[in-house]
Amino acid sequence: MTQSPRFLLTVPTLALAAVLGCSRGDAAALPGASAERPALAVRAERPRERLEGETARATGELRAKLQATVSAKVAGSILRVRAQVGDRVRKGDPIVELDPATIAIQLDQARAARKMALAVRDNARADLARTEQLARADAAAPAVLDKARAGAQQAEASLEQAEAQVRLLEQNLRDLVVRAPFDGVITARPRNVGDYLVTMPPTPVATVVAAEALEVRLAVPEGLVDPLKPGAVLRGRSIPGGAPFEAKVTSVGATVDPQTRAVEVLADVRAAAGASAGALRSGGLAEVDLGGSSAAQGPFVPAQAVVREGARRFVWVAEGGVARRREVQAEAVTPQWTRVRAGVAEGDAVVVEGVAGLTDGARVAVAQ
Structure with a gap:
């Protein structure tokens, strides 16, 4: 009687084990169950x-050979604007004019001071001449002669100082007109009529770019740079647009960039015959043919x-x-x-x- 319950408990356990054993056997028998992943x-x-x-090529940036941010040489308020953004200017053309009122008054004062110094100088010269005449007749003591000579020298120095002040203010008056340093295009003019310009630090007035004088800056792989020499003429095109141009190598860098393993090469750009005006712009991208690459290792x-x-x-x-x-x-x-x-x-x-x-x-x- 005591073994019947134990027998009854064992039957389900055996049945479950048999089922699990059959499942494992069936799984092992399935094709590809343990096969490796297929090759790619x-x-x-x-x-x-x-x-x-x-043909080996290098991509680079077109940039102006000449670009300048001009500022005023003297402080003052802008009275008149003579050139706008996009205008073409020639060397020496006015860009802005500053108010001349203050410097004009200072110049008048300096000219008056020069007249006064000139009169003092003339008087000192005459006094020295009289004293020297008296000294030759033993009618003036040496100390009096020395004093007259010193007075004449001081008067000459005062006149020179007054004349220098006049020249300085005349130059300042001319510098009230900010002019283009070379032929180019106005690409920026951040100041307008009424703005006050200072000289320390200089206030930017306008940016002038020589749009016709372009160069291309190339990053050439070090394995392709050896055949390039100053004077070599390469062919290139703008990106996008494909405007053709010739590039004459002017400089080949002496060092290799450790990150890109490239050498900087600069070349002057000349638009090809028949290319449309303005097709090449400073700041644009360009692609340049470096020649056949079969010689490269x-x-x-x-x-x-x-x-x-x-x-x-x-x-x-x-x-x-x-x-x-x-x-x-x-x-x-x-x-x-x-x-x-x-x-x-x-x-x-x-x-x-x-x-x-x-x-x-x-x-x-x-x-x-």
Whole structure:
């Protein structure tokens, strides 16, 4: 009687165990239950040592060779505005005029003071001449002669000082007109009639840009800069618009930017024959052909193979059926190709399609 309940409890337990055992066996028997994830299809290429028929390009900024923010040389209120934003000016053309009233009064006072100093000087000279005549006749003591000479010298100095003051105020009167320092276009004029201008610190009056004298500033990859020399003529175009121009190299930088591995190159810009006026503007972007890139040392990989992660660059390389991430040092040489200076070897299979979604160690199937 005491064993019946224990037997009854055991039967359900055995039944449950049998069911679970069958479930595990069925799961193990299902096809693909423990199979690995399928390989990702990718396309890979080996790096190229030369880019036959390709043209290396660099993108840069057009900028004016001459640009100046002009200010007044003397303090005063603006009386008249002679040039507006967008106006073309010639060197010496007036931009604004300041109120001359105060300086005109000061100039009148200085001229009066000069007349007075001139009279004093003439009187001192005459007094010295009389004293010298008396001294030669032994009718004047040496001390009296010395005093007359000192008085004449002081009078000469006072006159020179008065004349200098007059010249200074005459110059200040001329400086009340703020003029263009060179031929160009007014691109900014932050002050208007009635504004008071100071000289310390100088108050900006207008910005003048020599719109016709442009240069392009290029960041050229260090691997492509050696053939460029001052005097070389390159061809380029504006972005957007495609306005053609010629660029004559004037300067090749002596240092390499450690972040971009590029060298600064400056070139004077001349619009191509037939280009529309105003097609090239300071501040715009431009693309310049650096010439055939076949002479540049590789290896080269397609631009889409290089993945950017902040300032870092890396590629995926297929090795033994798995993807491996390689950090590289790379620089773009054309819109389609990138030069890899370190990180890949000649025989590496660099993934060029199917990069998205790859992880380090993922199985890949390389398409032929």
